[in-house]
Amino acid sequence: MTYSRFVALGDSQTEGLGDGDDVTGLRGWADRLAERLAVLNPDLTYANLAVRGKLAADVRREQLAPAVALRPDLASVVAGMNDMLRPKFSAATVVGDLEAMFAALTGVGAHVVTVTFPDVGAVTPLARPLRPRVLALNAAIRAAAARHGVTVVDTHPYPAVCDGRLWSADRLHANARGHALIADAVAHALGLPDADDGWRRPFPDPAAGTTVLTEARWLAGFLAPWLLRRLRGRSSGDGRTAKRPDPLPWA
Secondary structure, eight states: OOOOOEEEEESSHHHHTTTEEETTTTTTTHHHHHHHHHHHOTTOOEOOOTTTTHHHHHHHHHHHHHHHTEEEEOOEEEHHHHHHHSSSSHHHHHHHHHHHHHHHHHHHHHHEEEEEEOOOHHOOGGGHHHHHHHHHHHHHHHHHHHHOOOOOOOOTTTTGOEEEEEEEETSSSBBHHHHHHHHHHHHHTTTTOOOOOOGGGSSSOOOOOHHHHHHHHIIIIHHHHHHHHHHTOOTTTOOOOSSSSEEEEOO
């Protein structure tokens, strides 16, 4: 299939954190997918409304109306990870916001695609207590998507996506290689030409294990600052706007 207007909604993963930086610019899986879509249709226009740090309710409140107004024929909705990291988490509440976005976007004729979350405990051992939340949210996402004909890229069943070589040093965001894999997975789910299930396959060689020193550095360099922001009621997205709010030609 070819698409003429792609609009991406979400948080830091869709914004592209981990693939580039704020100085040279962020790329990310949605940009990479847009590039592939533009090969099929050079007239494609693409908007990315995602902003880091946003909860699912924030994405719905701030991004849904602009996205609907753009009348996309393809839209991606990926949110919920920031919710899972909060003390008061409700899978039903998060999916209520996601489903509202599914309904509104499919209602204007968009083909909607979403992504389930991988086993975060396999990426970060300290995140193992979050596994029940991931399972509950993924199950709810699948059910909501089925009700609205939304395409689901189900990453959770495949251990390959948890390989540390696909993740940034903060272990919360994919790195460039990981964003490329997500783009491959979405392209495969959409049935794009030359897309296959290679994204599901593990690396041929095992990843190096973590050490006490690497865990200590991660705690001090990433987890502690994140917790401090939460205690102060701050978000990494405060004061930020979408990097690509208008649908522009990919070129």
